[in-house]
Amino acid sequence: xxxxxxxxxxxxxxxxxxxxxxxxxxxxxxxxxxxxxxxxxxxxxxxxxxxxxxxxxxxxxxxxxxxxxxxxxxxxxxxxxxxxxxxxxxxxxxxxxxxxxxxxxxxxxxxxxxxxxxxxxxxxxxxxxxxxxxxxxxxxxxxxxxxxxxxxxxxxxxxxxxxxxxxxxxxxxxxxxxxxxxxxxxxxxxxxxxxxxxxxxxxxxxxxxxxxxxxxxxxxxxxxxxxxxxxxxxxxxxxxxxxxxxxxxxxxxxxxxxxxxxxxxxxxxxxxxxxxxxxxxxxxxxxxxxxxxxxxxxxxxxxxxxxxxxxxxxxxxxxxxxxxxxxxxxxxxxxxxxxxxxxxxxxxxxxxxxxxxxxxxxxxxxxxxxxxxxxxxxxxxxxxxxxxxxxxxxxxxxxxxxxxxxxxxxxxxxxxxxxxxxxxxxxxxxxxxxxxxxxxxxxxxxxxxxxxxxxxxxxxxxxxxxxxxxxxxxxxxxxxxxxxxxxxxxxxxxxxxxxxxxxxxxxxxxxxxxxxxxxxxxxxxxxxxxxxxxxxxxxxxxxxxxxxxxxxxxxxxxxxxxxxxxxxxxxxxxxxxxxxxxxxxxxxxxxxxxxxxxxxxxxxxxxxxxxxxxxxxxxxxxxxxxxxxxxxxxxxxxxxxxxxxxxxxxxxxxxxxxxxxxxxxxxxxxxxxxxxxxxxxxxxxxxxxxxxxxxxxxxxxxxxxxxxxxxxxxx
Numbered sequence: 017x018x019x020x021x022x023x024x025x026x027x028x029x030x031x032x033x034x035x036x037x038x039x040x041x042x043x044x045x046x047x048x049x050x051x052x053x054x055x056x057x058x059x060x061x062x063x064x065x066x067x068x069x070x071x072x073x074x075x076x077x078x079x080x081x082x083x084x085x086x087x088x089x090x091x092x093x094x095x096x097x098x099x100x101x102x103x104x105x106x107x108x109x110x111x112x113x114x115x116x117x118x119x120x121x122x123x124x125x126x127x128x129x130x131x132x133x134x135x136x137x138x139x140x141x142x143x144x145x146x147x148x149x150x151x152x153x154x155x156x157x158x159x160x161x162x163x164x165x166x167x168x169x170x171x172x173x174x175x176x177x178x179x180x181x182x183x184x185x186x187x188x189x190x191x192x193x194x195x196x197x198x199x200x201x202x203x204x205x206x207x208x209x210x211x212x213x214x215x216x217x218x219x220x221x222x223x224x225x226x227x228x229x230x231x232x233x234x235x236x237x238x239x240x241x242x243x244x245x246x247x248x249x250x251x252x253x254x255x256x257x258x259x260x261x262x263x264x265x266x267x268x269x270x271x272x273x274x275x276x277x278x279x280x281x282x283x284x285x286x287x288x289x290x291x292x293x294x295x296x297x298x299x300x301x302x303x304x305x306x307x308x309x310x311x312x313x314x315x316x317x318x319x320x321x322x323x324x325x326x327x328x329x330x331x332x333x334x335x336x337x338x339x340x341x342x343x344x345x346x347x348x349x350x351x352x353x354x355x356x357x358x359x360x361x362x363x364x365x366x367x368x369x370x371x372x373x374x375x376x377x378x379x380x381x382x383x384x385x386x387x388x389x390x391x392x393x394x395x396x397x398x399x400x401x402x403x404x405x406x407x408x409x410x411x412x413x414x415x416x417x418x419x420x421x422x423x424x425x426x427x428x429x430x431x432x433x434x435x436x437x438x439x440x441x442x443x444x445x446x447x448x449x450x451x452x453x454x455x456x457x458x459x460x461x462x463x464x465x466x467x468x469x470x471x472x473x474x475x476x477x478x479x480x481x482x483x484x485x486x487x488x489x490x491x492x493x494x495x496x497x498x499x500x501x502x503x504x505x506x507x508x509x510x511x512x513x514x515x516x517x518x519x520x521x522x523x524x525x526x527x528x529x530x531x532x533x534x535x536x537x538x539x540x541x542x543x544x545x546x547x548x549x550x551x552x553x554x555x556x557x558x559x560x561x562x563x564x565x566x567x568x569x570x571x572x573x574x575x576x577x578x579x580x581x582x583x584x585x586x587x588x589x590x591x592x593x594x595x596x597x598x599x600x601x602x603x604x605x606x607x608x609x610x611x612x613x614x615x616x617x618x619x620x621x622x623x624x625x626x627x628x629x630x631x632x633x634x635x636x637x638x639x640x641x642x643x644x645x646x647x648x649x650x651x652x653x654x655x656x657x658x659x660x661x662x663x664x665x666x667x668x669x670x671x672x673x674x675x676x677x678x679x680x681x682x683x684x685x686x687x688x689x690x691x692x693x694x695x696x697x698x699x700x701x702x703x704x705x706x707x708x709x710x711x712x713x714x715x716x717x718x719x720x721x722x723x724x725x726x727x728x729x730x731x
Contacts, residue, residue: 018051018121019393021187022151024128024142026174030158031192033073033364035236036127037373038380039154039190039389040081043123045381046390051121052077055110055145056129057088073127075367080374086116091129091138098137104558104688105711106141107148107404108411114149115408123393126151143177146185147561148404152392153178154233155189159220168224175230187392188231190384193238234384242376243363244268247317247343250291253361254354256319256345259331263341268372269316274355275301291316293354296324296346303330306337317343321351401596403558403688407715409595414443414718417725419521421717424511426450426472428527432459434713439467443714444721447471447520449507479504482513489516489541512537515699522720526704527713531570535694538701545698549582550575553692553703554590555678556719559685565591565598565665569674570692570703580622581629584667586695588633591665593726594719601644601663602626602637603673607653611638619669634658641666641677690715693723700724 023039025032040050057071077083089109097106117124126149129138146153155174159167171189178186247264250256258264270289275282279300285292286308292315294301305318325331325346338344347354365373401409421438425431426448432455435446448455452472459466466472479501486500495503504510508525515523525534535551544551552568552575567587568575575583580602588598604619605611616638623637636659643653643660650661668674682689690712693702700723702716 019123020126020149020151021123021154021389022126022128022142022146022149023154023156024146024174024178025130026155026157026170026189027162028130028132029160030130030156031236032127032130032156033076034373034376034380035156035190035192035234036073036125037076037080037377038234038236039125039384040077040083041377041381042384042386043125043389043393044081046386048122048390048393049118049120050081050083051118051124052081052083052085052127053114053117053124054085054088054127055113056091056094056141058091058129072364072367076365076370076373076377079370080377084116084118086113089113094129094141095135095137098141103140103144104404104407107144107402108408110145110148111405111408115412123389139177144404146178148402150402150405152185152187154187155230157189157191158193159191159195160193164220164224171224171230186230187389188233188385190234190236191232192236192380194235195238231388232385233389234380236380236383239379241268241270242372242379244270244289244372245361246369246372247291247345249366249369250317250319250358250361251343251345254319254345254347254349254357256347259320259325259344259346260338260342262317262338262343264317264343267314267316267341267343272355272358274351276351279304286313286315288314289316291319291358293319293321293351293358295322295351296320296326297322299326299330302326302334306334306342309337309340309342315342317345319354320344320346321349321354323348401563402561403563406556406558406563406595410715410718410722411441411443413725414721415441417721418445419721419724420445420447421522421524421720421724422447422449422511422514422520423717424449424507424523424525425527425529426507427454427458429458429462430708430710430713431527432466433462433464433710434717435470436464436467437710437714438717439469443718445469445471446717447473449473449475449511451476475504475507475510479510482510482517485517486513486541489513506533506537508533509537509541512541512701515701516541521724522700522702524702524704524713524716524720526702527706527708530706531692531703534701534703535571538694538697542697542699542701544696548586548696550579551694551696552583552586553694554587555689555691556594556693557678557681558688558690560687562664563596564663565596566674566678566689567665567667567695568671569668569678571671571694573671575670577618577621577625580618580667580669581625582696584622584626584635584665585630585633587665587667588630588635590693590695594722596664598633598665599659599663600626600633600635600665600667601639601641601659602635602667602669603641603644604638604669605640606638607640607643607660608638608657610653615669636660637667639663688712690719693719 023036040052044050054071054073071088074085077085128142131138157171175186247267269291272291273285275294292305309315421444423431427450438444438446451474455472483497483500511523514520553570554565554567555569557564557566565587568583584600588600591598602619602623604616606616619638626635636657642649644663647661654660681687700720702720
């Protein structure tokens with residue numbers, strides 16, 4: 017799995033794109049296979065902000081490094097979902113895009129968003145993306161326009177946003193645009209009265225990094241030449257009229273000279289890379305510039321202001337100088353406004369200026385501690401499956417499975433909406449049980465158009481087909497045809513029979529039925545898988561940073577030690593099925609041998625039975641919840657446990673404890689929980705909470721579809 021570095025700006029104007037591309041080059045230079053991902057387009061260079069946004073970072077990564085970089089999402093899309101509290105759905109889209117990146121990369125650089133003034137969401141998006149991708153964070157800061165105190169406060173605040181005491185994930189900081197020690201003034205371009213870049217020099221900035229206890233990964237010195245625009249960029253920025261195009265694509269502006277003096281007092285300004293700004297009627301200056309060009313001085317260009325131009329005879333005299341590549345522009349602006357506009361030119365590298373961005377990248381790469389980062393890439397980090405990654409992988413696997421899921425509550429509004437979403441996303445082929453006219457009426461009321469792939473089955477038209485098979489299946493209960501026909505009036509029983517006969521792959525119910533209404537027919541008609549002592553349940557708890565498994569929180573009131581061991585093994589298999597590395601904690605009110613009593617003895621015995629049955633599993637108990645979940649507590653209470661402090665599967669000793677805990681966590685921490693998902697049946701049947709949201713039903717259908725890939729028995 018590739019190491020992911022999320023590059024986050026500490027403030028605006030830090031040169032984030034330059035640093036990200038420089039990091040790519042630096043790690044490529046030490047032999048690592050690199051990948052790049054920009055979740056959201058932010059630059060002004062966009063083709064279509066809503067449909068196919070591009071971004072200068074993406075373009076440069078593709079053109080200069082030949083990387084496969086997915087098109088980013090639009091920032092407008094991201095802010096819209098954040099404003100509607102749809103962070104989870106937004107992160108699923110991010111994961112989907114991330115999945116399109118370079119497949120064989122050793123390391124992936126992810127470029128964050130630069131918050132603009134009045135932007136309430138970009139900082140939160142950055143934190144969510146970093147956590148969703150389980151990324152380590154590299155901060156980028158610049159002392160430009162900041163005092164030493166302001167720089168320290170800015171860095172400290174940004175570091176706090178990403179800080180995680182249980183898993184520190186800030187690997188270091190890159191300082192960009194650093195003023196060399198002892199230099200008091202570093203202008204953008206010579207010749208104009210620019211403010212100083214910063215009061216903070218190299219030594220001060222390094223000291224600040226040490227104070228906030230972050231590793232310094234690179235100091236990038238400020239070099240005016242790296243922001244030198246081409247004359248073609250100047251012409252575009254001023255919207256100037258071209259008198260002579262010259263070599264405007266290659267000549268760069270290294271200094272700006274505003275000429276209001278007499279000729280003898282300005283001739284020393286006629287140097288390579290100089291852009292001369294003068295009123296258009298100063299023919300003496302025009303002729304002097306042309307003479308300099310003819311003597312081999314590669315001036316950047318000449319701008320004539322005030323919409324004035326030299327006499328045609330003077331222009332004719334200058335034509336030989338024009339042939340040397342001298343660019344001459346004319347603007348209606350006066351000299352002062354022209355100089356002001358030049359001082360405010362966008363410093364970002366235009367998309368077609370590959371020569372300049374190549375210089376910038378090379379300069380950044382040489383200052384990066386690439387050898388240390390290379391060793392960091394090889395450092396193993398505890399894997400975590402974030403909620404967004406879990407949901408994305410879940411829906412992706414459901415699509416690949418192509419299963420058919422029956423929904424016996426076919427006229428229930430949320431169920432209809434969920435079926436339509438599943439059809440549109442191709443998560444599953446859904447069957448709604450109910451009268452077609454009623455279902456279509458409910459759909460119309462909800463403003464939902466039924467997808468053509470959704471089937472509707474009228475129970476009155478098919479019920480007779482399942483009477484004889486159900487009589488045979490329940491023959492040990494001596495049920496008559498009339499009794500079975502009455503039972504099949506229940507749409508859940510009818511749908512369960514369809515599942516039992518292999519006509520569908522899974523069943524989801526519970527939006528209007530109790531858990532017992534959903535589970536009882538499954539236990540009677542589907543029954544447990546061979547080798548399973550009991551049927552149990554799990555919840556997938558989408559904690560802020562990872563998804564963990566809770567079981568059993570819905571089915572068994574007071575399991576025996578044997579049943580609890582079986583539940584633990586089922587939970588481990590369910591975790592593995594859905595991409596969660598199982599580290600199973602057998603929970604109790606006591607850790608290790610510190611407590612006694614029948615309840616803790618049961619957990620101790622169940623732990624031993626499960627370990628004997630499945631020695632391949634990382635499983636330990638009894639463990640208290642805090643010892644199982646929190647590393648600091650684990651070091652004190654269970655220092656030798658292979659599970660304590662890093663459990664991903666939590667097995668509760670009884671239903672009272674499990675159900676109370678999952679609801680407390682769900683409601684108090686505002687955590688999304690998926691389930692209960694039933695385990696141990698020959699075929700997947702899953703229950704919904706009667707308060708389930710449409711999104712909950714969609715994901716339960718996806719869970720069921722993935723489960724169905726492991727359940728192929730036909731009764």
